[in-house]
Amino acid sequence: MKLDIVGKRKIWFGLSFLVIAVGLVALLLHGGLNPGIEFQGGTLLQLQFNQAISLEQVRSVLADYNLEKSTLQETKDRTFLIRTKELSDEAQRDVLAGLKEKLGPYEVLRIEKVGAVISTELKNNAFLALTIAAILMLVYIALRFEIKFALAGVIALIHDVVVTVGIFALLNVEIDSTFIAAILTIVGYSINDTIVIFDRIRENLKASKKEPLAELVNRSIMETLTRSINTALTTMFAVIALLLFGGETTKVFALALFIGLLAGTYSSIFIASPIWYSLHNK
16 A cells, blocks of 8 residues: 655645644633643642542532532541632532532531642743753754754654644643643653654665655655554553543543544654655755
């Protein structure tokens, strides 16, 4: 099977541009991403129940008040920390009454308003980590291959991150701390797949110096296509299982990984190498 991936690169670039543009419009319309309570702060309840109950039981009751995305932690036997969005005094009374009615009596150890767990400093550090990772990858690929390979690889990485962020904005999914972890995971996964294709292009350049460059790049992509698809599928099975059967607290992480894996596989095949081809021909 032969695919003219390089020859149709404007189509692939156009599709990516369309998805990114829609995501950017969604970001503007929503005023950014939809931050969870870890970014905004909220209300902290610490309760010690008289009988043994589970986190799932607590979350089930909170779901009746649209608080199922609250952060729950069992600190010791029968004692739970419930971190939720900021509640009015009336809302607090309703939630506490519902917990007592459905789960039994408890002692209130603490109720307070709390600040964001994920501070501006932490968000800045996450952005700094992404920037440093991109620079180090740029240097590594430039040393191992050449600067044009490095530029193409980093552009593909930026593509994957922007696509993931844009789709989250479009879906208006509430994000938490695991979203940052997922973005960093996507970066590492995507560049690994891209480097495999770059390696094959470099090998074929040495072995077939008279072959037209477009054909050589297409052939290199096709020779690694099975590997790229198999790697993506095996990883995707685990992510889909986590997305479908994981707890509420892992949904954001799994969804971000799912989108990022799709974007990363697409960019490795249809974006990174065609960009390198375009840069090489200039």
